[in-house]
Amino acid sequence: MNHLTVQQLSAALDGSLNGPSLELVVHHLAHCHECRDRQARLARHDDVMRRLLAQDPHDLFLDDLERRVEAVLVAIMQGLPVPPMVTSSPLQSEEDPGQPVEPPLPDRPELGRAGALAHEAGFGRIGVKPTASTQAPPADPAEAQRLLESLAGGDARELDDTSAPSTRERLPVDGPLFELPKWIQQGGTPKPAAPKPRELPKVQLQLEQLGEHTAKPAHDAVKGASRRDVPAADPRSAPPSALPAAGSPPSALPAAGSPPECAPAAAESPWPRPPVKTAPPSQVYPAPAPLPAAASPPRAATQPATTPAATPAPGPAAARESAATPPPRTQKPDVVVQETPWRKSSADIPRPVLPPVVVQETAWRKSSAAIPRPVLPPEYRKPVTEAYEQVNEPPRPRTVPRTRRTERFAGAWVLATATVGGLLVLVLALQFLPPADTPGATAWRGFQWSQLQFATGDSTHDAAPKTAGQVMRTATTPVPVDAPVPRDEVPLDAPLADSAGVVPDSLAATPDSLGAAPGRASGEK
Amino acid sequence: LDESPERPWTEPGQDPEWITAAQRGDLASLRELVHAHRRPLWRACLAITRHLGEAELLFQETLAHAARNLRAAPVARPVLPWLVRLARQIDNAKLRGRAPRPSVPLRRPNGEPWLAGARGSHWVDDEQRTLHAFAQLHSDDQWLLVLRLFERLPYADIARVTGIPVPRVMNRIALAREYIERVHELGEEAA
Numbered sequence: 001m002n003h004l005t006v007q008q009l010s011a012a013l014d015g016s017l018n019g020p021s022l023e024l025v026v027h028h029l030a031h032c033h034e035c036r037d038r039q040a041r042l043a044r045h046d047d048v049m050r051r052l053l054a055q056d057p058h059d060l061f062l063d064d065l066e067r068r069v070e071a072v073l074v075a076i077m078q079g080l081p082v083p084p085m086v087t088s089s090p091l092q093s094e095e096d097p098g099q100p101v102e103p104p105l106p107d108r109p110e111l112g113r114a115g116a117l118a119h120e121a122g123f124g125r126i127g128v129k130p131t132a133s134t135q136a137p138p139a140d141p142a143e144a145q146r147l148l149e150s151l152a153g154g155d156a157r158e159l160d161d162t163s164a165p166s167t168r169e170r171l172p173v174d175g176p177l178f179e180l181p182k183w184i185q186q187g188g189t190p191k192p193a194a195p196k197p198r199e200l201p202k203v204q205l206q207l208e209q210l211g212e213h214t215a216k217p218a219h220d221a222v223k224g225a226s227r228r229d230v231p232a233a234d235p236r237s238a239p240p241s242a243l244p245a246a247g248s249p250p251s252a253l254p255a256a257g258s259p260p261e262c263a264p265a266a267a268e269s270p271w272p273r274p275p276v277k278t279a280p281p282s283q284v285y286p287a288p289a290p291l292p293a294a295a296s297p298p299r300a301a302t303q304p305a306t307t308p309a310a311t312p313a314p315g316p317a318a319a320r321e322s323a324a325t326p327p328p329r330t331q332k333p334d335v336v337v338q339e340t341p342w343r344k345s346s347a348d349i350p351r352p353v354l355p356p357v358v359v360q361e362t363a364w365r366k367s368s369a370a371i372p373r374p375v376l377p378p379e380y381r382k383p384v385t386e387a388y389e390q391v392n393e394p395p396r397p398r399t400v401p402r403t404r405r406t407e408r409f410a411g412a413w414v415l416a417t418a419t420v421g422g423l424l425v426l427v428l429a430l431q432f433l434p435p436a437d438t439p440g441a442t443a444w445r446g447f448q449w450s451q452l453q454f455a456t457g458d459s460t461h462d463a464a465p466k467t468a469g470q471v472m473r474t475a476t477t478p479v480p481v482d483a484p485v486p487r488d489e490v491p492l493d494a495p496l497a498d499s500a501g502v503v504p505d506s507l508a509a510t511p512d513s514l515g516a517a518p519g520r521a522s523g524e525k
Numbered sequence: 526l527d528e529s530p531e532r533p534w535t536e537p538g539q540d541p542e543w544i545t546a547a548q549r550g551d552l553a554s555l556r557e558l559v560h561a562h563r564r565p566l567w568r569a570c571l572a573i574t575r576h577l578g579e580a581e582l583l584f585q586e587t588l589a590h591a592a593r594n595l596r597a598a599p600v601a602r603p604v605l606p607w608l609v610r611l612a613r614q615i616d617n618a619k620l621r622g623r624a625p626r627p628s629v630p631l632r633r634p635n636g637e638p639w640l641a642g643a644r645g646s647h648w649v650d651d652e653q654r655t656l657h658a659f660a661q662l663h664s665d666d667q668w669l670l671v672l673r674l675f676e677r678l679p680y681a682d683i684a685r686v687t688g689i690p691v692p693r694v695m696n697r698i699a700l701a702r703e704y705i706e707r708v709h710e711l712g713e714e715a716a
Contacts, residue, residue: 010699014673016680042702045709046674048655053572054675055635062563065581069559069588076592077552085589087581094578095631127640 004028004035006042013043064088533565533605534672535682540604548595555595559588562605565676569609572671573616575626575660577636587612606686613664628660629653650716651709658708666701673698 004012004025011017012025029036068086075082122130150156532538539561546554570587571580590611591598599607620626632638634656641649659667665687672678672686680698684691 005699006703007696007699010702011695013702014680014698016695038706041706041709045655045658045702045705048652049659049670049705050674052634052652052656053575053659053671054568056564057567057635062567065567065584066559066563069585070556072585072589073555073559073592074552076589077550077555082589085582085585087578089578089581089636091578091582092576092626092630097631127638 001032003032004039006038009035009039009042013039013046061088533562533603534676534678534686535603537601537603540602541600544595544598544600544604547592548598555592558604562608565605566608566612568675569671570612571634572667572675573612573664575634575656576630577632577634579626580634583612583616586615590615613668617664626660628657650712654709654712655705657712658705661708662701662704666697666704669694669698670701 008017008021008025012022012029017025029039065088071083072085074080118124118130122128540558543554543558543561547558566587567580567584570583571577574580574583587608591608594611598604633652639649639653641647659670662670669683669687669689672683673680678686680691680694683689683694687694689697
């Protein structure tokens with residue numbers, strides 16, 4: 001089969017065929033799918049070329065281009081120097097391969113400087129892969145601290161500087177507009193408010209009867225405070241004189257200037273203590289006042305434990321006052337430690353009278369009912385790898401205890417048993433009622449079960465046939481083949497006899513010759 | 526099958542009057558002439574250069590060259606074929622001794638980016654292969670296809686504009702289409 005040439009297909013596409021040539025091409029195209037496909041491909045290429053190169057520009061573009069041409073033509077016609085020709089788009093040699101294909105988006109002033117940086121990095125532009133990392137930039141703690149300090153000082157301009165100032169002023173904000181405060185509109189600076197005391201909940205630690213183990217954390221804290229200014233030294237590099245002898249107990253005496261509670265800590269440490277005495281006592285810890293006979297609180301109760309050298313050690317009277325009266329609200333320290341290790345031995349210091357704790361008797365405690373379950377930790381949340389409905393479904397209620405189900409099941413079992421038993425009793429009771437056809441029977445007749453026969457002694461109910469002759473037969477009743485032969489009938493095997501009743505010997509047959517039937521005895525003859 | 530094209534290519538219309546007036550120095554006639562032929566001339570410049578900026582420059586250079594050589598303009602014939610011939614000569618002169626233009630520029634010939642959008646990447650690939658095949662054609666064959674596909678001129682008008690016999694016009698256009706199809710198939714096989 002000869003296919004159409006490309007000239008025929010091209011001419012058919014252009015509509016320049018007529019007459020027999022057109023008929024031939026149409027007839028062939030109707031039967032040849034290959035030529036139809038080829039013609040379709042040629043038509044598709046024509047459409048692509050038209051779409052790329054034959055687009056009519058907008059009139060505004062042509063007007064602008066014509067205006068530029070007129071300037072050139074006027075200069076040429078009037079003999080003036082020709083102005084440089086200007087194009088609205090770059091020439092092919094001036095194109096930048098790295099230039100984004102999309103036009104730049106308008107600035108978003110509400111995004112601030114971060115939005116400008118993201119736009120420069122390529123975020124939000126179609127077809128441009130962001131050059132910067134998609135991860136959030138690391139935070140600068142120093143810068144954040146500076147901003148927080150400036151904000152705490154009442155100067156919010158530092159935060160405003162984080163946005164792009166150039167885009168903030170010249171472009172309108174597409175978000176909701178609101179009125180700025182008056183002090184901003186007047187160009188003034190905000191006036192910081194009067195300092196107010198910090199209103200934080202105060203915690204009063206009432207350490208009652210500190211024991212040896214209870215006071216250990218305080219010991220450790222003091223130990224750390226005393227050793228804070230001393231560089232850590234390797235005990236193995238200590239001078240031999242400072243090392244204890246082998247087998248000798250470590251030194252239990254604290255260094256000069258160290259608090260007395262350092263002694264047990266030093267005694268417990270297996271390593272020798274660093275030379276604490278090398279540090280000046282005023283820097284390490286204040287020298288404790290000699291313990292008075294009654295009590296010797298070395299510092300005020302309202303003073304933090306970490307700054308003992310800030311205030312001199314007041315007397316016990318001041319400690320009592322501070323312990324009895326709560327500190328004013330303007331005081332800085334919020335944690336009031338009213339018991340220190342120094343007071344372990346001071347038993348005569350009056351303790352602050354605490355309000356009695358009234359424990360309300362709960363209902364379950366009064367009724368001695370089941371003790372409520374303690375607060376359990378929240379249920380483990382399933383990871384969000386399942387369906388949304390399964391993850392967010394409310395917690396299912398607790399299942400009903402099995403005891404209640406057992407009781408309900410037992411009740412149903414008893415009811416079913418009683419019903420079946422009642423029916424059986426009713427059936428048995430109906431068996432004893434007389435039938436309807438019996439004389440003396442009542443109008444309410446009972447149910448007669450034909451298969452059930454009871455030997456009640458009543459002759460009317462004894463319907464079992466005792467002999468074969470009592471069996472009722474009808475015309476259609478077949479004769480029973482196994483019915484017993486009546487005794488008064490002559491047996492078939494009886495010997496023939498003459499009129500006199502004498503049986504001839506020739507005809508007489510012995511029972512042996514005829515064969516005795518198994519059940520036929522000689523007495524039955 | 527084919528729309529009846531405008532006749533600026535074959536019918537002179539008011540071109541002789543405008544040309545005659547422009548030759549006498551009438552600037553308004555020259556403006557009228559430019560305004561009447563600006564759209565087909567722009568299409569021809571864009572098809573020749575396949576680039577938006579280059580087409581703008583070629584459009585201005587062609588009209589500037591025509592304004593300088595008004596005395597050589599045809600008086601009794603349509604001006605548009607003469608303008609397009611000037612544009613082709615200017616473009617050939619610019620590219621003489623230089624590297625040829627890239628067959629597929631960075632953007633579409635109309636300045637838009639090569640974005641497929643919802644049509645898929647094969648849409649852009651198809652366009653670029655076709656444009657590459659068109660760029661590989663001889664300039665005369667390109668011009669024949671431009672007159673046939675873009676300007677929708679019949680074979681007889683194309684023969685009259687270009688001076689080539691009709692059978693040869695038909696054959697060259699058919700072979701140009703076959704060449705484009707072949708290059709397109711090779712591009713698809715390579716992909």
